[in-house]
Amino acid sequence: MNLYVHVPFCVSKCRYCAFHSETGASAEALAAFPRLIGREGALRAPGARPTTLYLGGGTPSSLGPDGLRALAAALPALADGAEFTVELNPADVDAPLAEALRAAGVTRVSLGAQTFDPAALRFLGRRHTVADTLAAASALRHAGFDNVSLDLIAAVPGCCGASFRRSLVQAIALEPRHLSVYALTVEEGTPLAADVRAGRVKMPADDETLDALAEAEAALARAGYARYEISNYALPGFECRHNLAVWHGEDYIGLGPAAASRLGLVRRTNAPDLSAWASALDAGRPPPADEESLSPEDDEHERFVTGFRLAAGVRPNPATATGRARLAVCEKLTSQGLLAALPGGAYALTPRGREVADAVMAEL
Ligand code: SF4
Incomplete structure (x- = not known):
């Protein structure tokens, strides 16, 4: 099984x-968190030996x-060869932290660099600097981390084109x-959304955003x-x-x-409320959560549509009525240049399809 831990703390927003x-x-609250996660793990996943573990957030x-040492110790023992990822803010990473991650069995780190333009970091309200990212990468390398991932944000207002x-x-x-690599999106309820609504910030045009993402694909393909x-x-x-497992x-x-789970047909999302979560677990109860059960058909369809996120694509099964209906939609989207037919009967998003992936998935 795959285990995700949402660490709901940030130094600043x-x-x-x-x-x-x-x-x-x-x-x-910070000191109690590992113990309470251990308790929730014992309630939600007794006897589990995860093959993947991902600490995200928030800011682990x-x-x-x-x-982090206490949190790793509170979680179930991992299966042999498991992947253990931790998201890191560059401002937090130094030699002691990198060494602690190694000692805790972390195999993969995801560094939230976001951009190497100081002006873009300031626009985004990040608390780290470019120098922090470079120092963090160096500390992780010295601690022996080979599997490092970087996050980048495209389409930061005023920092497109040459900056990106x-x-x-x-x-x-x-x-x-x-x-x-993500394009900056305006999420409701954020300070950015308020600034855009009030006209204080103008987001880049769609074309500019798509150009940046295409440029990322080309540059990264050249680099392998x-x-x-x-x-x-x-x-x-x-x-x-x-x-990939998800x-x-x-x-x-x-x-x-706020952590979400998928268990067979059940989808569960913990309430985004740290104190309600902590009080329930302190009292030995599972934390409050929204839970819904899908029909087997909806569950199968969700998996079918989600598969289009991946370059390997998805193969509709022509032996069933549902599969034939899907095939017809795939052929229509292929004629529109949004999907491509792959050898073996699978379909995958084209570059144009990736640009409008949400609309393609809604159509599917
Ligand atoms: S984007 Fe910033 S505020 Fe949001 S979880 Fe990451 S560090 Fe915290």
Whole structure:
């Protein structure tokens, strides 16, 4: 099984962020978190030996070396050869933290570089600097981490074009094994959304955003990275196993406030409420969560559509009525240049299809 832990703490809130996280958590809340995650793991996943473990957030690295050690110790023992990923803010990474991650059995780190343009970092409200990213990459390399992923954000207002191209060059120069490249999106309820609505910020035009993403694909392909998912690139053999499992429709269990789980037909999302989550677990109860059960047909269809995120695509089964209906939609989308027919009967998004992936998936 695959295990995800949402660490709901951040030192400060970025301008564009809609993820659940709290700033200014008390020392007690931070210290209690590993113990409570251990308790939730025992309730939600008794006897589990995860093959992938992903610590995301929020900012897992804000727990510091001791907190991360305690969190790893509170989680179930991993299966042999498991992938253990931790998301890191470059501002938190130094030699002691990198060493603590190694000692805790972390096999893969995801560094939230986002951009190498100081002006873009300031626009985004990130608390790290370009120098922090370079120092973090160096500390991780010295600690022996080979499997490092970098996150990059395209389409930052005022920092498109040459600025983004320079960020790509600097990211590639650090020789990560994996990169995730996202366009900046305006999420409701964020300070960025308020600024856009009030006219204080003008987002780049769609064409500019699509050009940046196409430029990323071309530059990364030249450097040997394959785009194996809409937003994710890897050198051969360095695809993120945890995310691949999720996109392939495998079960996963999420622990922590706001964490989502998929268990067979059941979809569960913990309430995004740190204190309700902690009080329930302190009292020995599972934390509050929304839960829904899908029909086998809806579950199968969700897996079918999600599969289109991957470069390998999806093969409709022509032996069933549903498969034939899907085939007809795939052929229509192929005639529109949004899907491509692959050898063996599978269909995958074309470059144009990736640009409008949400609309393609809605059509499917
Ligand atoms: S560090 Fe990550 S989770 Fe925290 S506010 Fe920034 S984008 Fe959101």
